[in-house]
Amino acid sequence: MKKTILLLLLSISAFAQIDKMEPPFWYAGMHNPELQIMFYGKNIAQYEASVSNNVVIKNVVKTENPNYIFITIDTKNLPASDFVFSFKNKNKVAFTKNYSLKQRRANSAERKSFDSSDMMYLIMPDRFANGNPNNDSNSATTEKANRNSPGGRHGGDIEGIIKNLDYLSELGVTALWSTPLCEDNDKGYSYHGYGQSDVYKIDPRYGTNEEYLKLSSELKKRGMKLIKDYVTNHWGAQHWMYKDLPTYDWVHQFPGFSQSNYRMATQFDPNASAIDTKNCVDGWFVPSMPDLNQSNPLVLNYLTQNAIWWIEYADLDGYRVDTYSYNDKVGIAKWTKAITDEYPYFNIVGEVWMNDQAQMAYWQKDSKIAAIQSYNSHLPSVMDFTLHSAFGNAFNEDKDSWNDGMIKFYDNFTNDFLYPNINNILTFVENHDTGRFNQNHKNDIKKYTMAMAMLATVRGIPQLYYGSEIGMAGDKGKGDADIRQDFPGGWTGDKNNAFTKSGRTEEQNKFFDVTSKLFQWRKNKNVVHFGKTTHYIPQENVYVYFRYDDKETVMVVINNSAEAKTIKTNRFQENIKAFKSGKDVLSGKSVDVSNEISLEGKSVLVLELK
Incomplete structure (x- = not known):
């Protein structure tokens, strides 16, 4: 009975030795196979570490703070699996710690990210x-x-x-x-x-x-x-x-x-x-x-x-x-x-x-x-x-x-x-x-x-x-x-x-x-996501620019003046080309762009040219 209690106390002491382990787990099949695991616990640096399953320890770093030890392992070709770190003192295992390599999601490395769409x-x-x-x-x-x-x-x-x-x-x-x-x-x-x-x-x-x-x-x-x-x-x-x-x-x-x-x-x-x-x-x-x-x-x-x-x-x-x-x-x-x-x-x-x-x-x-x-x-x-x-x-x-x-x-x-x-x-x-x-x-x-x-x-x-x-x-x-x-x-x-x-x-x-x-x-507007831009020097506080690609053209007209404005469209001919009208995204109305465009003060038109 006393022996069982003693072993239990030793076990509790052993597991208490590691307060933090980071990263807490990792993933198999990463591009960089080297993984550095930080173990933190009271005077942990006095122990020597080994690991099971033939996992290779490539480097061990101990710093001026004895409560840290940084262990680098090689995960190359290791499958998703669990293995065990053993910490020894005078060739005797004082405590162990399990570590997991988890399976990555399918196509994780090729994940798409956010962009201009x-x-x-x-x-x-x-x-x-x-x-x-x-x-x-x-x-x-x-x-x-x-x-x-x-x-x-x-x-x-x-x-x-x-x-x-x-x-x-x-x-x-x-x-x-x-x-x-x-x-x-x-x-x-x-x-x-x-x-x-x-x-x-x-x-x-x-x-x-x-x-x-x-x-x-x-x-x-x-x-x-x-x-x-x-x-x-x-x-x-x-x-x-x-x-x-x-x-x-x-x-x-x-x-x-x-x-x-x-x-x-x-x-x-x-x-x-x-x-x-x-x-x-x-x-x-x-x-x-x-x-x-x-x-x-x-x-x-x-x-x-x-x-x-x-x-x-x-x-x-x-x-x-x-x-x-x-x-x-x-x-x-x-x-x-x-x-x-x-x-x-x-x-x-x-x-x-x-x-x-x-x-x-x-x-x-x-x-x-x-x-x-x-x-x-x-x-x-x-x-x-x-x-x-x-x-x-x-x-x-x-x-x-x-x-x-x-x-x-x-x-x-x-x-x-x-x-x-x-x-x-x-x-x-x-x-x-x-x-x-x-x-x-x-x-x-x-x-x-x-x-x-x-x-x-x-x-x-x-x-x-x-x-x-x-x-x-x-x-x-x-x-x-x-x-x-x-x-x-x-x-x-x-x-x-x-x-x-x-x-x-x-x-x-x-x-x-x-x-x-x-x-x-x-x-769903690829022309805005990835299209080209042409803009025109603002006149009377009216700014005009175009977003365009091989399939679509969007014309944006912004009247930042407090007064209503009418602009002649012949100046924008290189972008308007053969387009005759545009549908305003905000109002849904059709706007004639063949000659001139009128806008209220402080207003904007976002026109899909037709």
Whole structure:
């Protein structure tokens, strides 16, 4: 009896030795056969590891922290199977740990991703819909739900997203981008998710890993795609690894915290000082977000494997990468290439928040600008922040000038030649970090319609921010919480339910109907997805451009003047050619284009030429 108890106690002690094992499992048949597994436990580095089933250990790394051991194995030609790691002390097995290689989905490596045929919808899950009130607070996380606090947790979750997928489908959405859903255990303002504390675990206030997988599956049933928001630049200060760093240089130390100067141009400025470059790249985004050191091979491999694990586990269709251009540029290029080597058709869009097209284009894969410095980010897509800037101002400028009004859009598109792949950039009117369009334009449905018509018809991948389609506003000047308000109808007891036509107000339906009509139409318009563009210098604040291919031609006419305008069409003859009329997508009316076109003030025509 005593012997049995002793063996039981030894067994309990043995299993308690490993607190974390990451990745928790892996997949057979990956392009890169090398897998580095991190084992974490009290003084685990004192043990020597071996593995069963003739699995080859290629490398073992022990760091200055004895609580970590990194073991690299060769998975080449290994079938989906289980094997056992044994940890020995003085040639005696002290404890063991099972590990699994799982079967991949069919054609996993060839998975298709989002592209310019999609319309991407961005949500902040905490503010979208509360599908399960029972998970609003959790004993394992610090911040509890408080919907009365603008910057607090409000209770939106994965179940709330799933319950409203039909609404998104009706709107014309084909891809869903959610801000991070992994655990963020900050004491406050944790709802945005960018200060992650465990990157292998969905935050319990959003749901579970299994529910995230269900979201992916439910989207695919509707022909929609799931885009995960990935953060390579930083974690949150509550991340369990930050509290017990594997190596001193796992994060950038000064020692401790030093603020980034945010001057991303130092990444390629030939005249930049070394200290300015270091302070941009190595400086922390904010004090609560330790800056990860991607030049440390252990860090880089950890981030790479985590990203690949989520693709396989959750059957992801793409990544949006936060603060892409703040990363170590060599490290982030390796991270990106490793993912696209595994998945050749996988799209990744990086947040490169700059106000110059050459500087943004530098970060797109195969950039000729970056090639001058022998650099290639391997990043397929970037976000069009200069176009966003034009959306922010132009429609409030009734009078045109050399620099004001629709010329802002024209000037933006004149620099399209800078991008290696102009179709594969993300276009947007607003997102979760910017001012709300409807706030800046006083919920003017005419201005909103012009903006949506452009977003639906210009080159690139259009992205819509949740709530815009029902006229949601919010003042950035009052803080981020005001531009991240709760979607009406997402919570029991809300005054109205904007997820349904009958629940929306008359004004909300006006915004929704315009948005839905444009993006439902866009779904099947190859000419808009991949066609060529010809545009004409705006005159009297009227901007005309064409999207065309061998089969179709779409003419877009935007009158940004407050006054009605009549334009002669002979100027556009090279695109109008023999076409006599066009059907307006929004009104359904036929418009004669043979001689002249008349438009009301602040209006737009999207014409399918016949």
